[in-house]
Amino acid sequence: MSFSPLIQQLIKALRCLPGVGPKSAQRMALHLLEHDRPAALVLAGALQEAVDRVGECESCRTLSEEPICGICASRSRDATLLCVLESPVDMLAIEQTGGFGGYYFVLKGHLSPIDGVGPEDLGIDRLMERLERGEVKEVILATNPTVEGEATAHYIAEQVRELDIRVSRIAHGVPVGGELEFIDGGTLAHALAGRRSLV
């Protein structure tokens, strides 16, 4: 015996959520059906509406239901700075620091020839068009410090080289509050190579 077909269908559908295995999906399905049916309907509606209406910002490619997202629509930011990111979450993380006042460009991924992800899939052609317009003076490459993220950053740096634009990469090193003892070798090597003189 197992659950009735509709409950099994719901359990299976919940598995699409990242981090949700068979046991969690079962617990979620039964919780919603037993204790919180209104919330289940709200969730169904929110999923439907978000899928139907959330597209991407025409300017920075982040997820947005408006043609131009709130940040790109803002006129009070520094148009000479452009931060290039892999994903909308990274954009949120940087915004939350409050330490960056420029604009963003979201690649939505990284170069990955094995998976067939090339420069055009990441909108690098659109990024270059934007840079050629001349307003941006510095491109900050904030892709992830993974092999693919580094390769993507290098590819973009190569492309930008021909233009009169500064290209920088975010610093990699020991996290603030971290203890050297517990930091991996790759990060430590980065931290040493990227040392800055104090006097």
Add this chain to the structure above:
Amino acid sequence: MSFSPLIQQLIKALRCLPGVGPKSAQRMALHLLEHDRPAALVLAGALQEAVDRVGECESCRTLSEEPICGICASRSRDATLLCVLESPVDMLAIEQTGGFGGYYFVLKGHLSPIDGVGPEDLGIDRLMERLERGEVKEVILATNPTVEGEATAHYIAEQVRELDIRVSRIAHGVPVGGELEFIDGGTLAHALAGRRSLV
């Protein structure tokens, strides 16, 4: 800055799932919107359909989209045994052991005067009607070994006392494969009090 209103609405709606906090909800929402929109639509449909169509079995009160669930509809089980449970998941857990061939009755909760949950909310009146029909010879009380679960079991046992029906409680003790050293005192006390002679 934060996400656009529709994405925020989706993140908030995902929080209704048990075990999902703000960070997980954010990760889920972005994962679905960035990488798996078809799955999001399937999930929305499954939620809607389950809420619309899954009700409870008229006989055992478990979640079911049919008026009578698969187990209650089966004619090949032992009608003299009735196992009383707190929730449909417990029913599934017992079914998966393959060691029980009787029928079930699901209370969908436990007695809890503080939360205003009384015998009628648990369908105990319907349970008694069923027992009075005389087919059942033994009621196995398999409510959880919590204070409320014990109280519920005792309440039902009191009610059944007047009928000519055996009432039993599932055994509590050391889990198979458990080590005494790591078992809590309450369980150990149960295990000692419920000891069975071997010869």
